Amino acid sequence: MDMNLADVKTIESQPSVPPGTQKGSSPDSESEIARLRTQVESLEKEVTRLKTQIEDDAIELQATVDEFVLAKSEVERAKADLERANQVKSAFLASMSHELRTPLNAIINFTRFVALGVQGPVNEKQASTLNEVIDSSRHLLTLINDVLDMSKIESGSLNLLFDDNVDLKPIVESVMSTAKGLTGEKSIELRAKIADDLPAIRADRQRVFQILLNIMSNACKFTEKGHVELRANRQGDEVVFVIEDTGVGIEPEDQAAVFEAFRQTASGLRQGGGTGLGMPISRSLAEAHGGRMWLESEPKKGSRFYVALPAQPPDQAKLPVTRMLKGGSHE
Amino acid sequence: MNSQPNILYVEDEPRSRTVMEMVATYLELPGMTIFEDSTDFLARAEAVEPRPDLVLLDIHLKPHNGFEMLSMLRQSPRFQGVPIVAMTASVMNEEVDQLRTAGFDGCLAKPIDMMTFGDTLDLIVRGENVWRIFS
Numbered sequence: 001m002d003m004n005l006a007d008v009k010t011i012e013s014q015p016s017v018p019p020g021t022q023k024g025s026s027p028d029s030e031s032e033i034a035r036l037r038t039q040v041e042s043l044e045k046e047v048t049r050l051k052t053q054i055e056d057d058a059i060e061l062q063a064t065v066d067e068f069v070l071a072k073s074e075v076e077r078a079k080a081d082l083e084r085a086n087q088v089k090s091a092f093l094a095s096m097s098h099e100l101r102t103p104l105n106a107i108i109n110f111t112r113f114v115a116l117g118v119q120g121p122v123n124e125k126q127a128s129t130l131n132e133v134i135d136s137s138r139h140l141l142t143l144i145n146d147v148l149d150m151s152k153i154e155s156g157s158l159n160l161l162f163d164d165n166v167d168l169k170p171i172v173e174s175v176m177s178t179a180k181g182l183t184g185e186k187s188i189e190l191r192a193k194i195a196d197d198l199p200a201i202r203a204d205r206q207r208v209f210q211i212l213l214n215i216m217s218n219a220c221k222f223t224e225k226g227h228v229e230l231r232a233n234r235q236g237d238e239v240v241f242v243i244e245d246t247g248v249g250i251e252p253e254d255q256a257a258v259f260e261a262f263r264q265t266a267s268g269l270r271q272g273g274g275t276g277l278g279m280p281i282s283r284s285l286a287e288a289h290g291g292r293m294w295l296e297s298e299p300k301k302g303s304r305f306y307v308a309l310p311a312q313p314p315d316q317a318k319l320p321v322t323r324m325l326k327g328g329s330h331e
Numbered sequence: 332m333n334s335q336p337n338i339l340y341v342e343d344e345p346r347s348r349t350v351m352e353m354v355a356t357y358l359e360l361p362g363m364t365i366f367e368d369s370t371d372f373l374a375r376a377e378a379v380e381p382r383p384d385l386v387l388l389d390i391h392l393k394p395h396n397g398f399e400m401l402s403m404l405r406q407s408p409r410f411q412g413v414p415i416v417a418m419t420a421s422v423m424n425e426e427v428d429q430l431r432t433a434g435f436d437g438c439l440a441k442p443i444d445m446m447t448f449g450d451t452l453d454l455i456v457r458g459e460n461v462w463r464i465f466s
Binding site: 100102141 | 344347349350353354356391425426428431440442443444445446463464
């Protein structure tokens, strides 16, 4: 501090006292000394004040640092809790899937066995009732799968099982034969137009089937008469599927909601019979392939749903990372 | 269906066993052997006559789970080239990944479809890997 004061004095005195003009005890120099003393005193006060302020700031800063350290450990604890909760959720969903599917295996197949007449003759009415049980059970299975798939998508843990050179024609044929059972009593013409030059792609067969069947069954649900047509073409680097129906169509203001989970449109809810998760799941599955899904629709005329999947093998880096496999199995 | 394979099925859940007995009746399968648990699994499997053309394994059972039974069969000279397929209701993504990584030749998800089961068996016996997860 002394050093600093000396510096101040030197600086202050230099301009006002040129060399060779200094005198021992002139009134001028006495007043100058008094002036400097006052200045020094005021500077000392200022320094004391600043020192106190720095000490206060240091205490405050330490408090902030302590708070930060505490907050950091809280965040770390919350992160660990979240990871644990996610693991519990995954295990719960896996066990739900198992616990719900096991009784459905018995319900569907026991009913089928009776309906087939293996245990004795079944009349037409009884067979039809038993087939209703089977259809309802299959519907329940779809709903269970949808809810479980959606929770996988929401938690970002949807994994695809990719194969190279997947031939799309048998998948489309299989979708069409399954869709035949979805039209019920309605007079809808189901047709497929598959281009001859459709390339084999890198894809998850079951998921491509799921995407197309979801859209087909949606189209059949909302179409009373006319046609539902599935077309598959190559367009540049993509294979594009178009599912066209002559159904109720979708109001422009409802079109975005079609792809939002848990937000069925007003007419969708009126028609009932679904979780409203089919289209959001299908779009997520298309995107997980590196592809896209969108729609065009005119109310009362019909809708066109488009799915574009890359014809070339998708860049692995852009796709969801397969999670590390956990060892063992759950009970 | 054409192949009429002899099948070994391991399943601890009684109703799933009944389903498979019904399938065997409906499809008129000549040889269907069902184990209710996996005690002494390898010794019992190797004693099954005639040799199974196809093994279906449930995954969650005791004392050995499906993965353990798979590795026992893979080390048995008698079961070389015999397709070993998981038959389980646990088919969330990572569970199917585990089955693939472990080296199963396929997976049939429960509920199975009695109407298409014969065709599925034909495919498996012909050596195709069948991953029927959404039924």
